[in-house]
Amino acid sequence: MVKICCIGAGYVGGPTMAMIALKCPDIEVVVVDISKPRIAAWNSDELPIYEPGLDDVVKSCRGKNLFFSTEVEKHVAEADIVFVSVNTPTKTRGLGAGKAADLTYWESAARMIADVSKSDKIVVEKSTVPVKTAEAIEKILTHNNKGINFQILSNPEFLAEGTAIEDLDKPDRVLIGGRMTPEGQKAVAALKAVYAHWVPEDRIITTNLWSAELSKLAANAFLAQRISSINAMSALCESTGADVSEVAYAVGKDSRIGPKFLNASVGFGGSCFQKDILNLVYICECNGLPEVAHYWKQVVSINDYQKTRFVKRVVSSMFNTVSGKKIAVLGFAFKKDTGDTRETPAIDVCHGLLGDKAQISIYDPQVTEDQMKRDLAMNKFDWDHPQHLQPQSPTAFKQVSVVWDAYEACKDAHGICIITEWDEFKKLDYQKIYDNMQKPAFLFDGRNVLNVEEMRKIGFVVYSIGKPL
Numbered sequence: 001m002v003k004i005c006c007i008g009a010g011y012v013g014g015p016t017m018a019m020i021a022l023k024c025p026d027i028e029v030v031v032v033d034i035s036k037p038r039i040a041a042w043n044s045d046e047l048p049i050y051e052p053g054l055d056d057v058v059k060s061c062r063g064k065n066l067f068f069s070t071e072v073e074k075h076v077a078e079a080d081i082v083f084v085s086v087n088t089p090t091k092t093r094g095l096g097a098g099k100a101a102d103l104t105y106w107e108s109a110a111r112m113i114a115d116v117s118k119s120d121k122i123v124v125e126k127s128t129v130p131v132k133t134a135e136a137i138e139k140i141l142t143h144n145n146k147g148i149n150f151q152i153l154s155n156p157e158f159l160a161e162g163t164a165i166e167d168l169d170k171p172d173r174v175l176i177g178g179r180m181t182p183e184g185q186k187a188v189a190a191l192k193a194v195y196a197h198w199v200p201e202d203r204i205i206t207t208n209l210w211s212a213e214l215s216k217l218a219a220n221a222f223l224a225q226r227i228s229s230i231n232a233m234s235a236l237c238e239s240t241g242a243d244v245s246e247v248a249y250a251v252g253k254d255s256r257i258g259p260k261f262l263n264a265s266v267g268f269g270g271s272c273f274q275k276d277i278l279n280l281v282y283i284c285e286c287n288g289l290p291e292v293a294h295y296w297k298q299v300v301s302i303n304d305y306q307k308t309r310f311v312k313r314v315v316s317s318m319f320n321t322v323s324g325k326k327i328a329v330l331g332f333a334f335k336k337d338t339g340d341t342r343e344t345p346a347i348d349v350c351h352g353l354l355g356d357k358a359q360i361s362i363y364d365p366q367v368t369e370d371q372m373k374r375d376l377a378m379n380k381f382d383w384d385h386p387q388h389l390q391p392q393s394p395t396a397f398k399q400v401s402v403v404w405d406a407y408e409a410c411k412d413a414h415g416i417c418i419i420t421e422w423d424e425f426k427k428l429d430y431q432k433i434y435d436n437m438q439k440p441a442f443l444f445d446g447r448n449v450l451n452v453e454e455m456r457k458i459g460f461v462v463y464s465i466g467k468p469l
C-alpha cells in the first residue's frame with residue numbers, strides 16, 4: 001500500500017487529501033499538523049473549515065484510509081510521498097517585507113523531513129511558492145547526505161474556496177512539475193498514477209519544475225487581473241452612465257475573453273491573490289525586471305483603490321460624515337460559501353468606516369464574533385503569522401457590534417454595506433428592512449446582488465458598483 005503524508009491540515013491540505021483518500025482506497029493518507037486544535041477538529045464532527053460537501057467526503061474515509069494526526073515525524077518517516085501544504089505568507093519584516101514569500105514554515109518542514117527520513121521519498125510542493133523554491137528545498141533535503149534519494153515535485157493546487165470539493169473532483173487540470181532526469185520522471189509518473197485514479201489523463205499536465213511553480217503564480221495573477229480590469233471599468237461606468245454588468249456581459253461574450261471572473265466587486269480578497277501577486281512582483285524585481293513588476297503591482301493597486309473608493313462613496317453619500325451613524329455590514333467572509341476571512345475586503349471597509357467614527361453592526365452567517373474582532377485588531381499581513389498576533393484593544397471595538405441576524409444588523413441603521421455575496425442577502429425582505437431604518441436609508445451594494453431599480457422603488461438611496469447613480 002502506498003503511504004501518503006501531508007504536512008499542513010489547512011484549507012488545502014485537508015480537502016485535497018480527503019479527496020485523494022476518497023478516490024484511492026488503495027492508498028493510506030495521513031494529514032499531520034503542529035496545531036493540536038486543528039487536528040482535533042478534523043477528528044471531530046465540527047471540521048475546522050466550512051466547505052460545501054467536505055463533511056461527507058471526510059466522514060466516508062476517516063478512520064479507513066484517511067487519518068489526521070499531530071505525530072508529524074512518525075508519519076513523515078513512514079510515507080512514500082510527502083506533500084507539503086504549509087502556509088507561505090507574505091514576509092512582515094526583513095528583506096522583501098510586505099512582498100516576498102516567507103518560507104519559514106516550508107523550510108522547517110523540509111528540515112524535519114530530512115532529519116526523520118530513513119527511506120527514499122517523493123516530496124511534493126503543494127503550497128504556493130516562489131519559482132525556484134524546489135532548488136532551495138533540494139539543498140535542504142540533501143544537506144546531511146544520508147544516502148536517501150529525495151525527488152522533489154511541484155504540484156500546485158488550483159482549488160477555490162467554497163467550491164473546493166467540486167474543483168478537486170473535476171479539476172480543469174492537475175499540474176505536476178519534476179526534474180527531467182530518469183529519477184525525476186519516475187517520481188512524476190508515481191504522482192500521476194495517484195491522480196489518474198479519477199482525473200482523465202489529458203487533464204494531467206506534466207512540465208519541468210520551474211514551469212509548474214511559476215504557472216501557479218501566473219494563474220492567480222491572471223485571475224486577479226481580470227477582477228481588477230473589470231473593477232477599473234466599474235469606476236469609469238459610474239462616471240459615464242454605462243452599466244458594468246452590461247459591459248462585462250458584452251465583453252465576456254467574446255469567446256477569446258470568456259465570461260468568468262468578470263464580476264465587478266468591492267475588491268477581491270482571500271488568502272492568496274494579493275500574497276501571490278506581491279510575491280510575483282518581488283521575484284520580477286529580483287530578476288531585474290522592474291517594468292514587469294510594475295505591471296503586476298497595478299493589479300493590487302487597483303484592488304486597493306476599489307476598496308478605498310467604496311468607503312469614500314459611503315462617507316461622501318452620507319453627507320460627508322458617518323460619525324456616530326449606525327452602518328450595517330452584511331457579510332464579512334471574503335466570498336460566499338466560506339467562513340474564511342483572510343484578506344477579506346470587509347476588513348478594509350470596516351477600518352475605513354471606523355476611521356470616520358461610524359458605529360458598525362456586522363452580520364455574517366459563517367464568521368464568529370471572535371474571528372471578526374481578531375481580524376479588525378490585526379496589522380496587515382499578520383494573520384498568517386500566528387506568533388505575531390496582536391492582543392485586541394478593547395477600546396477599538398466600542399464602535400463594533402456583531403449580530404446573528406441581518407434584520408438586527410440593519411435595525412435603526414442609516415446605511416447598509418453588502419460586502420459578501422451570500423445568497424441569503426438576495427432574499428431578505430428589504431421593505432421590512434427599509435421600514436426599520438433611519439431616513440434617508442442608504443444601501444451600498446458592494447457585490448451587485450440586488451436589483452437597483454426595485455431597491456430605489458422601496459425608497460433606498462442606492463449605490464451599486466459600476467451602475468448608473
Ligand code: NAD
Nearest residue numbers: 008009010011012033034035085086087088105127128157
Ligand atoms: P492554512 O494556514 O489553512 O494551513 C497551513 C497549515 O500548515 C496550518 O494548519 C499550520 O499549522 C500548518 N503548519 C505550518 N507549519 C507546519 C509544520 N512545520 N509542520 C506541520 N504543520 C505546519 O493554509 P492554506 O490555505 O491551506 O494554504 C496552504 C498553501 O496552499 C499556501 O501556500 C497557499 O498559498 C496555497 N493555496 C491555498 C489555497 C486556498 O484556497 N486557501 C488554494 C491554493 C493554494
Ligand code: UGA
Nearest residue numbers: 157158159160161227261262263265268269270272334335
Ligand atoms: C483563488 C483561485 O480562484 C484558485 O484557483 C486558487 O487556487 C486560489 O485562489 C489560491 O491560490 O488560493 P479563492 O481565493 O479561494 O481562489 O476564491 P476566488 O473564487 O478566486 O475569489 C477570490 C476573490 O475574488 C473573492 O473575494 C471573490 O469574491 C473575488 N471575485 C471573484 C470577484 O470580485 N469577482 C469575480 O468575478 C470573481
